[in-house]
Amino acid sequence: MAETLRQQQQQLPPSPPLPVLPLIQAHQADDRTIALTKEFKKMKPPLFCGGVDPLKAEAWVLGIEKLFEVFLCTDAQKVQLAAFTLEGEARRWWMLIGNKDEGINWAQFLEVFYEKYFPQCIWDWKVFEFERLKQGNHTVAEYEAQFTELAKFALHMVDTDYKKARKFEGVLRGSIQERVNVLKFSKYVDVLDRALMSESNMASHNRPFEWKGKMQGSYSN
Template identity: 55%
Template sequence: MVELLMEALRQQPRQPFPPPPPPPILVEPLNNGDIITLTQKFNKLKPPTFPRGLQPLKAEAWNLEIEKLFEVFLCTEEQKVLLATFTLQEQARRWWMLVRNQQTAMAWAKFKEVFYEKYFSQCVRDRKVTEFEQLKQGTMTVAKYEAKFTELARYAPHMVDIEYKNARKFEGGLDVEVLDRVSVLKLEKYVDVLDRSIIAEADVAALKQVKAPVIEWKGKRPGSNFKKHRNNFYTLLNKRQNTRSSTSSSQGTDKPICPECGKRHNGICRRIW
């Protein structure tokens, strides 16, 4: 029985062993000369600095600008941390020195996590999500509304993760007059909704300009009441002046002529005295 089992095992095809994993790629540490050269090349791109304390929006703007530079300035994840922290100043630099003493090596993803915990907390991001949820065009133009929409959308990616949801969210915040002209088209792409919204906004503005002169002629012009009262005042004043002049002239003709001086006056002539 044992011999039969052994014979069966010999007849089975042998499975090849999996290949060993490739050896890890070792990155040689940079010496001081390489670090200086790398930093000088990075500074030629004029990276932004982040000097002050708890300013969430400026902290996020700094991170976005740094990551934009890393798209064209190729380096390792650890080198990204080295270069980015080189731009920290004042309070931010002192904070990084404390963090660096606690952790010897840090990749870029870990640095962003630690940096955001300090300077762009979760409560601030939650407020941005709420602001995006309640975003409406209001008195903004479509262009300004689109810029605000794009700015806040990154805080709530779950609301705009597909094209249809992105289009519906943007369309739902449009002004009523613009929305009435866009929603009937049932557009599914965000760029199409944006394009038609700009056209609809221009149509609404042109329609208001056409109706504006009719509305102005129906009502009274500003200041018409003031001019009317002013004209009435000058008319009354002229009447009073005319009345006084006529009275004084009539009174002057009623005075007798003095035989002593030959002038018109009442009473005894002064020449007698």
């Protein structure tokens, strides 16, 4: 019996080698993540420790997203880098959430983050602010900054580029809106560019009259 088993074992094909390549790839991915994190740390990203102040949570998101404008990385890497800046209670929260939601993208991260640190009542107020937002006496650049900041809380109102363009154009100051509306732009970037150009042209046109008025005043004195 023992001799028979020995012969059968000799006839079996050799065992396949262990899959070394996936292990190597995993180590390479870890090395890239470490290198990316070190580079991101040099930019001194804002830290977030949690708490009950939604304005601090919003300020942290704005600070992180500002860095992402110049620090090129994938959506998944954004989540990894943002998680690196969480400390204290926020870090403990993410350790629980991150284990359940592996592979989430940046938009999904913001959704769970705001759900935790931005109460619904504050969110509703931001939507109300966006609904009432007008350019007023602000410059186009100032108005655009407010528009962009508040729009993320009311995505249902700007979920297409056309709707975003109409919303932005609809509450521009009258003199600027007239110059933009006549062109019937369908893209937000075109509406913004035209509004900025119109504001600049109007300022240039008014400048000689202001200078002339000052000169006449100096002569009368």
